[in-house]
Amino acid sequence: MQKNKYWIICLLVVVITISCDSSRVFDEYKSVPDQWDKDNLIEFKVTPPDSINSYNLFVNLRNTEDYKYSNLFLIIELNYPNGKTLKDTLEYEMANPDGTFLGTGFTDVKENKLWYKGYENPFIFDELGEYTINIQHAMRQNGSVDGINKLEGITDIGFRIEHSKTN
Numbered sequence: 001m002q003k004n005k006y007w008i009i010c011l012l013v014v015v016i017t018i019s020c021d022s023s024r025v026f027d028e029y030k031s032v033p034d035q036w037d038k039d040n041l042i043e044f045k046v047t048p049p050d051s052i053n054s055y056n057l058f059v060n061l062r063n064t065e066d067y068k069y070s071n072l073f074l075i076i077e078l079n080y081p082n083g084k085t086l087k088d089t090l091e092y093e094m095a096n097p098d099g100t101f102l103g104t105g106f107t108d109v110k111e112n113k114l115w116y117k118g119y120e121n122p123f124i125f126d127e128l129g130e131y132t133i134n135i136q137h138a139m140r141q142n143g144s145v146d147g148i149n150k151l152e153g154i155t156d157i158g159f160r161i162e163h164s165k166t167n
Contacts, residue, residue: 022163025055029062029158035150036137036157044133044159048125053163055125056118059135060158063094063101065108067153070095073138076116081129089138090116109155122164133159 030042048055059074072094078086092114095101103110117123125131135157139148 024160024162025049026161027060027158029060029156031156032154035152036154038137038139038147038149038151041134041136042157044135046131046133046159046161047129048131048161051124051126051128053124054118054122056162056164057116057123058160058162059114059116060156060160061112061114061154062109062156062158063103063112064110064153064155065101067094067101069139070099073140075136075138077134078117079132079134081127081131088116113160118162118164135159
């Protein structure tokens, strides 16, 4: 009986914590098996709730101490329902100058919430239908033209959509 009460309390805490995130519209993660291959596109399919309101878009990323770099280059492709495509190559800081990783977390796994679209100019999904977001890494060694084939230390890639505070 005591064990059942413990699980019910834990379940309630989880439900309350998740339900308190009122700004979340979409939040999904995909695991990266072992190493992230440069040709491995992480794909998310999203059907936004409307084509009027503005949103903030984020790439969420979990990394371990096996990640060997202080930054991260990503190629993010946003495909509209009508076939239009936006493609960005973005650089994110992953570590402080002293080498300590940015992000949150008390274990060796750090979680990073990286701005993609929004911030000062919130994004509007101006077409109805399903959008596809593809994310791949574009990392390379300093002085090398060739990309890094297998990127170590990235465990999960996520995509998140939040209501903009300017709505």
